[in-house]
Structure formats: structure tokens, C-alpha cells
Amino acid sequence: MMASSALAQTPVALRHARAARSTTRPATHPGTRPATQAVPGVHTGSGTPDHTVDAAPGEAITVSATRRRTTTHDVANSVTVLTGKKLEQLGAQSYEDYIKLIPGATFTPTVPGISTITFRGISTTAGLDQGQGTTGYFLNDIPLTEPGFAIDIPNIDTFDVARVEALRGPQSTLFGSATLGGAIDYIPNQADASKWDAAAQSTIDGMPGHEVGYGEKGMINIPLIKGKLAIRGVLDYRQDPGYITNLGVGRNTNTTYTRNARASVVFTPVDGTKIAYTYLGQSVQVSDDPYSEPQALGDYTKQRGITERVYTQTQMHELRLDQELPFATLSAMGAFLRKGQSSYWDDTPFFGQVVPGLNSPTYAPQDGDSKSMYYEVRLASHQHSNFTWLLGAAFYETWKRISAPVLTPGIEPALAGIYGPGLASQLVSQGDDWENPDVAKYDGTEKSIFGEMSYRFLHDFTVTGGARVFNMSQNSSSELGGYGAYLDYGTLYHRGASTVSQTSALPKFSIKYEPNRQVMAYFLLSEGYRFGAPNTNPINPKYPTPAGTKSDSLINYETGARFNLFHNHLVLEPTLYWIDWSDMQTRLSRPDGITYGANVGSSTSRGFEFTGTWFTPLPGLSLNVNATYDDAHTNHTITEAFGTVIAKGSQLASSPKWQFSEILSYQSDTLPLHPLFSVVHHYQGSAPGLLGNSFRIGDYNTVDVRATGTFKTRIGTSSVSLYVNNLNNSHGVTMGYINGAPTLDQIYLLPPRLIGMTMNWHL
Template sequence: MRCAPATGPLRGHASWQRRRPTPCCPPSLRRKGILPMQPFATSRLTRAIRFGCLCCALASATAGAQDSSQRNATELDTITVTASKRDESIREVAGSVSAVTGQQLEDLGAQGLADYIQRTPGVVFNSYQPGVSHVVIRGIATSAGNVQGQTTTGYFLNDVPLTEPGWTIVVPDVDAFDLNRVEVLRGPQGTLFGSASMGGAVNYIANVADAGAFDAAAEATVSQTRNADVGFGAKAMVNVPVKQDLLAFRAVAQYRDDPGYIDNLGTGKDGANTTQLAGGRFSVVLTPSQDTTLTWLSLLQNTDSDDNAYQIRGLGDLQRNTAIPEFTNTKVDVHSLRLDQNLGFADFTALLAYQKKQQDWRFDYTPIRSAYNADLDLDLTNPLYIDSGGESEGRSIELRLSNPSNGRFEWLLGGMFFDTEKDLYEAIGAQGAAAAFDNSSLYGPGAGAVIAPDGQIFNAFTSRTHGSEAALFGEASVWFNPQWKLTAGGRLFRTRIRTTSVQEGFSTYPGDPIVTPSSNEESGFNPKLSLSYTPNEQVMFYALASEGFRFGTPNTAGLSAYPVPAGSRSDELVNYELGTRTSWAGGSFLLDATLFYVDWKDIQLRLQTPDFYNYASNGGKAYSRGVELSAQWRPFAGFNWTGTATWQQAKLDEDLFILYYGTAPKGSQLPGSAEWSINNTLSYQFDGNFAPTVMLSHQFLSSGISDLNSAVPGIAPNTQGNYNLFDLRYRMSFGRTDVTVFGSNLTDKRGVTRTVPETNGIGEGIVRPRTVGVTVHWRY
């Protein structure tokens, strides 16, 4: 009697769901069910199914389960990721993927991106203002901050795209509480994830409702930062199965009050940069049958900062000086509905999402007031400010089919459409502006009511943008034998963006407002090719070539007195890499290494006029090359070491002329990058009562620059980086409650995370000063 080939799908690394057992199999298999699997047995089981029969697969699985009972306590756990839009062990991904699990986030005491993202290889976090601080992957950036067009790092929440075309209104920094994991995909991800992910992508995977059992957790933190008041945070989660294995909901609530640590001499406010975060998530999961799952997920998060978190170079420690507070307020709402349907021959996924993002900030422009008074014959005495921000709404739909991961041939086909509308504004104002124009000899009585109808705003720029991305994408893999796998994929895309800008105020008086339309439309094909070789369970090698793309950016008439070009188009970026994943000492030591080279041409640039207004343009070419290393080691039970090291050179590959500034020479470092990034985390759990655990972590980031203007000879560079950070945590467990005492930035280092020329001096974003505190975490 001969067994038929296995047909059941492999469901991630943790379970194998059988669909059609053959008659030659034991009676216990002639029904639907779930066979538990240990993570280490994934590859062996997968190959048994792919190249053998169902009975052979069962034998392999049984052997794996037997082996697991004898597993060494030092064997490291396996993480499941969705980098290829299907569940698979991270150890089997032929690409540069890292994942920070929910447990790791909890162990680190992570609140947001600043606490963990830079610990992954190839990543620099350029912290500056809440809600607009950027992740740069492999040095692919032209600024450490907001670019004029779409970012080079894509952000996603459970596969929902969060990065709209054009100037980014909010960089999503999702609170880390009750996240399942955060996946960091290095290198362009345009084939499966679309625009914006030229350098890589950050995919937040939030826990959703589980109808299997009731669950709950709560957390409270009290902290003290140098030069700040006492901070507080409270978070809670509850998971309720309304009906066992059928319907459940999950709710998460979060609030953080992070007191400011920078004193504003101009406003007289100590600890001016206080930030509050409030929000939560809600999910409902309905499983009407074993083959059908409906998931609703909502996220709401508001972040309000009373004043900017940068100090002014040349003033005292932790001091800045502005005439008014420079607040930043951001809001993010995301709602998605997902259908997962097992069709037998394939799995069908439909993902429908809506998002709304909003940002408002104020910038002190008072040092420029005298120039306006002289040029316009005004007598403004109140502080001058720029209000800026906007709102975007996005709707996306993605449909895809993928066959079970159990045969020699795997495929995935999909289509998506992403439509966004965005309103931006930028306005100059001051109290008493209308009266100042009435008293001006150049304008005269009655002019103020026309130029500044609200009494304050006297020049304004607004724009409305409509953008869309449509794409067909796919990926196919073939196993030549149990060792060799070839994967090819591609994305056929079309992007459109239309912008209408309106300028009004003194710059158009006495005429009508100036209305300027602009547009950009592009299409293309984004390919990907990889080859992997897995000689045994302990080693995998792979080679990968991939491309990325993003929206072009039309410029609109702004407030600058200097002319700017019409806009930019998508750049060209190709990534090549060789990588290996290895396991040693019975799975107690994992070592991964990647060698990469990125060729970047016709770069979309964020440039700035001498009067501090930004615009988009194309020009020049650059490269990024380097080595990324990551390791995990558990030599004996209770001890863990995790380390990463990245060496990279992200540089211009030819001279780049920057209008109004000069020429940045070939070989200049790209902004937002660092040549060296090193991270280490050591933890040890002692024997005895309360399971005391101590964790020591270290970060090093070498020096860099914050903008391309800094590369021009003769211009004082805006530098960042070149700092070490040390954190220490001590945890004790009392049943279901963990109490952790922690200290962050123990040496109180003033690490500069981004430098920006401001009207009142050189602004330096810095890492949070030394902070100590205690966290109590309770779980059901």
C-alpha cells in the first residue's frame, strides 16, 4: 500500500492542521485535528511533508515531539514572522528580518520605538519630536527627519500600510504594551509591501482577540528623569471569549505622562517638553468555522507634547530659548477588517482598512520678526510664529491567495489599492498683525482685515493632495530538493498624486489668492529574486536581489522668497545581499550574518532654502554597503546574551549640487546613518524564591550628520550620534505579579539624536536623561 502525498497546510511553526488523511494512515488521523509541534522540528516536518507522504510526516513529527521531551533547557526559542505574507519561522526566511517579541518588549520595559528599534541591526532611530521621529534602515535617507516626499521606511500595523504619499504627517510610534511582536524588514520590501519601504519596513503585529480563554494584564510605572517631575504610566488589557472558540473581544488601554526635562528660558517654563500619550486598541475575532476567521482591529493613539524636546547648542545643559512654546500634537486612528478563509487548495485573505492621521505643531519665528518689520514697514512686537501640520485619510484594500506551505511549489498572488487624501497648511502669524498692516505705509487702513482676517495669520499656504497606489503582486518558490529553494516575485504598480496649493496673505495682496495645481503619475515593475541553500538543520545560506520604489513628490507654491523646482519623481534603488543563519551547540547559540550592497540613483532629495523652507528634487546617486551581525546565546539555563553589530558606509557616489548651499562631494555620508552600531543585552535569572532577574544592556552609535547641507564644505555640519548608553533592570516575581526596578541612561549621556538649524540657534534632539523608576506588571 502506498501513501498519497500530504495535502494539509502547515500552520506556522507551532501546529500542523491535517485536512485530508489518506486511508493508509492510522485511524486517529482520519479526522480533523491539530497535532502539537515543537518549534525546532519545523524544517524537518516541512521537508517530510514536501518530499514524502503524510505518514512519513507524522513519523517525523512524532520523532520531533519525542526529541522535544529531551530538549536542552538552553535551546533558544523560534519566532514566527510574516515577512513573506505567510507564517514561517524566522530561521527559514531568505532575507534580512528581525523580530522583537512581546516578551522581549516587556523585559526591556519598552514604551516606544526609542526603547528597542535601534537594537536591531542596520537601524538608526533619529529621535526629535514626538510623532515625527524617523527610523532609517541601512542608511537609506536624505534627512534624519521628515523628508519632503514619502519616507524611505514603510510602517504597517498587522499588514495595514500607514505611510501615505508626500510629506509624512505622523510617523506611527505604537505603544509597545500587548504587542505580539515588531518585525523589522531590512532592505527594500516593494514586492510584497509596496511603496515607501525602500530601505525597509517596520510591521507592528498587535495581539488580537482569542476565543480560547480569558486573559488580562495590567501595568503601572512610576519614574523620575533628571531635571523633570515624576512621571506616570498605566496600561491594561482584557481578553474575553464571548463564546468558546467562536467569538471573542480584546481591549487595550494606555496612558503615559512623561514630564519634560528641558527648561525653556524664553517662556520661563521648567521641564517644558512634557508629553502625554493616550489611546488603546480594540479587536473582535469571529471564527464561525474551522476554515473561516473574521478579525476587526482598531487603534487610537494621541500624543501631545507641550514644547519641543530639543536643547539649544551653546546654552546651559538641558536648556532652550524660544519666545513661545513649540507644541506638537499628533493623532492616529486605524480600523481594519480582515477575512482569512481556507479554500482547501489555497488560503484567501482580504484586508480592508481605514486610517486617519493628524498633526499640528508651532514653530517660533520671532528672530525673523525684524526682517518683516523692515521689509513690510510693520511694527510687530508680539512673538512671530509658524503654524504647520495637516490631516490625512487613507483607505486600502488588499486581496491575496496563497497555497499551503507543504509542497515543492509555493505561490502567492495578490492585488491592492491604497487611496489617500491629505490637507496640509503652513501659516505665519503674530498677535496684532492686522493692526500692524493697517498702520503700515505700504498697505494702509483696511488692509489688515483682508491680509489677516483672524487678526494674526498674515501669510498662509494650504494644499490638498490626492494620491493612489494600485498594484498586482506575486511571489513563487520552488524547492529543487530538500536543500535548494528558488524564489521569484514582482510587483506591477501605478502611483498617482495630484496637489492643489493655495497661497494668500500679504504675498498676494491686493490680488486674489494664487492657486497652483501640480501632479505626478508613474508606473513600473518591482522585481525580487532569492536563492537559499539549507544543507542541514543548523545552517542556511541565501542570496537576494530586490528593488524598492516610492511616490514622486510635486512641489507647490510655498512661503519661501526663493524659487524651487516643480517636484521630484521616484528614485531607483536596488539591493543585493548574501546572508546566513546558523545554529550551534544544540540550538543554544544562534549567529546570523548579512553582507549587503545598495545602489541608489536619481535620489529624491529634501532640500531647504536659506529662509528655512523645504522642497523636493531629484539628483545624484549613492550607495550603502555593510555587514550586519546578530547573535543569541544561552550557555546554561537562566543566562541569555543578545548582541548585534552593524558596520555600514552609506555615502554619495558622485558630487551633489545643492541649490543655495554648494556642492556635497562624492564620499559624503548620508544623513541619518551611522558607520557603527553595536548593541548588547545580558540577562540572568537566579535560582530561589521570587525568580530574581537582572538585565544589563548597552548601545553604541557612531557619529553622523542630520542633513545633506552638512556635507557641503564651509558649512558648519549638523552632527549627531557618537554616544554610549547603559540601562539596568532588576525584576522579581511574586506569583502573577512582576516588580521591576530600572535605570535608563545610567551615565546620563547627552547623546544627540538629530541636529537642526533653528531660527534661535542649533537645536539638538537628545536621548532622555538618566531615568530611574519602578514598574509593576500583573497578568492573569
């Protein structure tokens, strides 16, 4: 029996790599099933003031955790803010470069454009989930994580960014669904009507024995009406060098091309009124899926008859009004978001001989797109009294479609020899497509009202209570025709459909103690949720499966503190958390190899996060240390009706018990060129790539070094940086899929040592 096309519902966990990348059916052939398988500029911690080169302690830093402009000192939550200046100093361009600086966060790079982040071990797969993910991704407070499965996960280039905010722990009260573990909010710089501004960046780098890459980026800010109207534009292009040798085509193949365009228009007609338009357009083109087949061919080597290209793109238009009222600030925003994915894979090793005697390649193209509309309005009281409040409402709607045919040249004549020419012509479309149509559609909406109130009493204490009431509904359908439908259902065409809806509420509570600006401590209770998803798997009376999953949720208990000691030269930020995850969604497998979504009971994640920053007595020398301990495991034995068991106490996916990162930096204001030196070390511990699977990822160290010199010219400030990333040339495993034979295993490795130079200029 052939696996169903159940595009949105096919699991990641028990199939080859294409499943995780494309959210399509399991790749199988008849009779065969896949085998189971802060330093300056870094604001971190428990919502307290921060040391920066580019921001003084206590300066107002917008923190999205509160949906209002405030300092991190005033947030009773675990928040890390990386400023644009610090990201530039570290040469950070994408998630790979800066997520390792955030306590409790794990990034598992696979295919650029669809790789995922996990917070505090809240995940059942380190790959792309078939349902809604557990981490929220935002741009300017607009969610990029739409209801349902993900078409792509934008990894936005950090050139001309104001800051990147990482919010650890569930954020659903103010941010909505899919923030079970945490959220990432990317805040670009806005147009500035007070002055002309411009910047440029040029990079060249390469890996010994591999390709050379480069990047060109530019920004210009134009005040059209002084103090009233301005426009800002950003263009950038990156060509990241390939390092995978595809023996089937005889060359390095996985060059990645990233194109990014952003625009900001800000109009302030009168004091207290701001109208802003933001545009983002980014595309990522991967010339060849960058997995290795190390067991069969060696590291950084694969063998496919074609280059398995992957193309993703994201476009967003946002219009926002911020209006100061006598008693509050009104914020109203609307956004249109469009995402797309196009890919092409050589699935010959997985399908083998689709028809006995037919030894032809099998290709699996896929095209998907989504359109989403998001609206939000909120009122936030001014912060001039002991009592503050925020009230808001949001509406999110998305429409998605994925098409994924399977092509085997010569299959129709081969089938004609078995079924006769009449039936064979109905089983195959256009000569070689034997799963047509193979389409999944999804419509989902999320409607909610939310709010928070805070009261400060006895001068040192602040108590906050909040809630979100939401309604979600979704419609999902899949269509399968041709030979695939005939094998699965005994018919030439099959359609499955499902509708799910739910209404619920989530509470939030915190209390903060702040006797002075040197000490702050808090306790937080918060909840998170995400949508369930219907199953549209092929019918098999021997293996009945549930209709789908219902929403899962978790409750987070957290306590943290921050200590600013020795006149802010030593900053310590410890955090303890305990998370109970109920009705956990995961993917399970039937004996016939078909996988399905199910709610499987509860799990617990408990851990400790620590950030320490020491500004040493030697001027310009600082040390930042981040450490995370996380024990994330199942609370019950998970037993399927068909016998598969995931043992009680199994470690959750992408949940290393230990992670460390240290940044040692030195900057001199007296030496020529004002040199800046930095060394970044990161250790990521071992964890399963998939829940209940023996395959492990992590357990590697990386070291990055960088030296920068700065000089002034008549037209601005320039700098030159020399750097080496992955100095120790670690071949650490970041993700993979084990399919029962070395020639089918697909393993993602850290890119090898990268040497480069970057030149920056700022007006």
C-alpha cells in the same frame, strides 16, 4: 521676499526645526533667509530559526516578509522579530526602547509622534521628510506610511503586543512603496475565544531634578462564545516626565502624554474561517517641543514665550477575512485610517521684525489631517509541496490637508503705515494673520498586483522569484494669500497645482541553501521604490526650479547565513549587503533661501550586519551582540544650478558607520522570586543629520540596567521591576537644525538618566 507656504514641499534640510516637524514653509522674514545648515525572545537575522524563552527553536513565528505564516528559518531575508514577552522583560514601550536592538536600524528621536527610523543608511534627512519617507510603518500588515508627506509616524505602545517585526532592506515587492530601506510591522495580540485573560501594568519613574512620570495599562480578553467568538480590549496611558526647562515660561515644559486604545474581535464560525476586526486609537500630546538651545543657554534649556505644543493622533479600523481553501489560504482585508496633527510654535526668533519698527511675537499654528483607505486580497498556497506561490492585489488611496497661518499681533496697523489702510486690510486677515489662506492639499493613489513563487529542488535548495507591478498617481495643490502671497508673487492670492503619475514594475529573486537545521545561507536581490512629489515653491525668474521629483528606486544585493552551533547554544548570523540607490530624492536650496525637491543622481550603501547569541554553560546566563557597519555615501558631486555643491562621497544622513548593542541577561528558576537581571549597552556612531550639512548627530553610548522579581498569587502572576535607563547620563545629540546663530539653533538630546519601577500582573 517672504518664503512660500508650499506646505507639503518645503524642505527639511535647510531651515529651522519647524520645517522638519510640520512640513510647512521655510520660516523667514523679508530680507532674511535661513542659513544652510537577540537574546531569548529576540528573533534576529537571516531568516532562520530562533532561540527564545517563550518560543522553541523552529516554532512557527509569523513573519510578514512572506505575507504568510511561516518560521523565520524559511525566510531568505534579514528579519528581526521581538516577541511581546521579551519587550516586557526589557521594559520596552516605544521605538526608543527597542530599535537599538535591531542591526542596521537607526532611530532619531525628535518630537514624540513624528520621529523617524532609518534602515541601512537609506535617507537624506534624519528628520521628517517633506515627501514620502524611506521606511515603511505597518500595523497588522496595514500600511501607516501613506503616499505623500507624513502627517505623523505612529509610535505605538508595546503593551499586549504579540511581536514587532523589523524587515531590513527594501520590501516593496510585497509591501508597496516607501519601504526603500526596510519596514516595521507591529502585530498586536488578537482576541482568543479559548479562555478568559487579563493583564495590568503600572509604572512610576522620574529624572533627578526634573518631573515624575507614570503609566497605567490594562487588558481584558473575553470569550463570548467558547471557541467561536471573543473580544479583547486594551487601554493604556503614559505620562512621560518633562526634562526641558523653557526659560520663557519658567518651568519644565515637555511632558508627553500618550493615550492608547485597542480592540480586537475575532469570529470563527466554522473551522477554516476567521473574521477579525482590529481597532487602534492612539494620541500623543507633547506639552512643549523638546529641543535645547545648548550654544546659547545650555543642555536641556530653551527660551520661548509660549509652550510649543504638538498633538498627533492615529485611528485605524481593519476588517479581515482569512479563509482556508482546498488549495490555498485566501486573505482579504480593508482598512480605514485617519491621522491628525495640531501644533503651535513661537517663531519670533526666525521672523524677527516682520515689519520695520514692529517688535511683536510671531506665532505659527498648524492643523493637518489625512484620511486613507487600504484594500488588499491575496491567495497563498499551502506549504505541503516543493512548489509554493502567492498572488495578490492592493489599492491604497489617501486625502490630506494642512493649514498653517502665521500670526503677528499688530501687523495690520504697521502695514497700513507702509501700504495704506486699504491695501493693509487685504494683506491681513482677522487682525494678525498675514498668510491666509495657507493651505496644502494632497490626493494620492497606489494600485498594484504582486506575487511570488518558490520551488525547492535537490532537497537543499529553494529558489524564489517575485514581482510587483504598480501604478501611482497624485494631485497636489497649495494656496497662499495675504501679505505672504504679496511678497512672494506680487498678488493677494496664489494657487499652485501639480499632477504626477507613473507605472512600473519591481523584481525580486532569492536562492536559499539549507543542508540541515544547523546551517542556512541565502542570496537575495530585491528592489524598492517610493513616490515622487511636485514642487509648489514661489516663482522667481532668477532661480528656476524643477516641477518636482520623480519616483526614486534602489536595488539591494544581499547574502546572509545562520549557524546554530553546539546544540543551538551558539547562534551566529552574518549578513553582507550592497545597495544602489538611483534618482535619489533630496532637498536643495536656492540663493533666496527657498528649498525644493530634486532627483540628484545615485548613492551607494554597503555594509555588514552581525548578530550573535551565546547561551552560556551557566544556566540562565546569555549574551546577545549586534554590530553594524554601514558605508552610505553619494556617488556623484551634486551641483545645483545656483552653485551649491554636495561633494561626491558625502555620507548620507542618519547613516552611522558603526553601531553596537549588547544585552547581558541572567534569569534563575531556582532562586526566590526567579530574578531576571539585564544590562543593555548601545553605541551609535556619528552621522550627518542632513545630507550635505556639517551638523552631526550620534557618537554616543547608553547603558540601561533592569532587575525583575516574579511571584505567583491566587489570581495570577505578578512581577516588580526596578530600572535605570541612560545610566551613564549621556547627552547624545539625536537630531538638530543649525540656523546660523546660537539663539536660532535647535538641538535634540537624549533624555537624561531615568529611574523607575514597573509592576506587572497577568491572570
